[in-house]
Amino acid sequence: MKLVRYGAPGQEKPGMIDSQGQLRDLSGHVADITGRAFEAGLMDTLRGIDPATLPRVDNSPRIGPCVGDVRTFWAIGLNYTDHAEETGAPIPKEPILFNKAASCIVGPYDDVILPPGSVEADWEVELALLIGKRSYRISEAEAADAIAGYFICNDVSEREYQLKREGLWTKGKCCPTFGPIGPWLVTPDEFKNPQDKGLWLDLNGTRTQTGHTSKMIFTIAHIVSYVSQFLILEAGDIITTGTPPGVGLGMAPNVFLKAGDEMHLGIDGLGAQRQTVVAFPG
Incomplete structure (x- = not known):
């Protein structure tokens, strides 16, 4: 099942993509696509709906x-061996956890706005997931039951904010528009094995990132279980799980985003995104 939200920013309605790729309106049945809705039984409602109706x-x-209504945006760093190698970082022994x-x-198609003075903005295609139930100290075997769906x-x-300023990576990860997600959320029954998916990203029509989730250092199940050992994962939390090689930081010389650039990125079974990079207004 592919679930989507559409409409003006802050006024999105819930929708579903049918088997022919047609967008269908779900607002007569559900209020929104959120983690809390999944926890309250959203899938039971959706299974009883014929998309053609x-x-x-x-x-x-x-x-x-x-x-919608994302509670906390968690992220995992350096989760692909070849990405760690291209950036000169050691292979982590445990998942590196930070916030966006x-x-x-x-x-997924909104502009990415460079913050004022940005000189080292970079791209990272990643597989992300939505937590659909409150989870604390769960096992890897229990992790799948906590995941409501997957998306890009x-x-x-x-990178300057992330790596050359004092403190945490977070300050380089949180600028407005630095988290495009979608175009749709795919439920686990349709997405199937998350460790068997290709990822890619093109910059201005040139392929820069090519990866496969089988190359993850830490699997999806391990990540969800691991994070839950340190904090309570709530319905509505999302976790993005790391990027494959091909980022601008790993190129020699480095390549960073500038106004007018276009990113086009996708993951098997999850569709594709496209963003234009624009300068900060004013």
């Missing part, structure tokens, strides 16, 4: 973030 949405609306601000979330995240990063 839902109203068609034919006016090509804006596609918004595929998840929920305020950085935008839709572009973990846009300002």
Whole structure:
């Protein structure tokens, strides 16, 4: 099942993509696509709906973030061996955990805005997931039951803020528009094995990132279980799980985003995103 949110920013409606790729309106059945809705039994409601009975949405609306009411945006760093190697970082012995601000979330086709003075903004295609139930200190075997669905995240990063300023990575990860998610959330029954998916990203029509989730250092199940050992994962939390090689920081010489650049990125079974990079207004 592919679930989507569409409409103007802050006014998104819930939708579903049918088997022919047609957007259908779900607002007559559910209020929104959120982790808390999944925890309250959203899937039971959706299983009883024939997509053909839902109203068609034919006016090509804006596609918004595929998840609303995000509680906390967790992220895993250096989770692909070849990405760690390209950046000169040691292979981590445990998952590297950091935050992105929920305020950085935008839709999959919205512009990415460079913060004032940005000189080292970078791209990162990643597999992300939504937590659909409250989970604390769960095992890897229990992790799958905590996941409501999967989607694409572009973990846009300002490397100067992240690596050359004092403190945590977080300050380079949270700028407004630095978290495009979507275009849709795919439920685990349709997405199937998350460790068997290809990822890619093109910058201005040139392939820069090519990866496969089988190359993850820490699997999805391990990540969810691991994070839950340190904190309570709540329904509505999202976790983005690291990027494969091919980021601008790993190139020699480095390549960073500038106004006018276009990113096009995708993951098997999850569709594709496209963003144009723009300068900070004013």
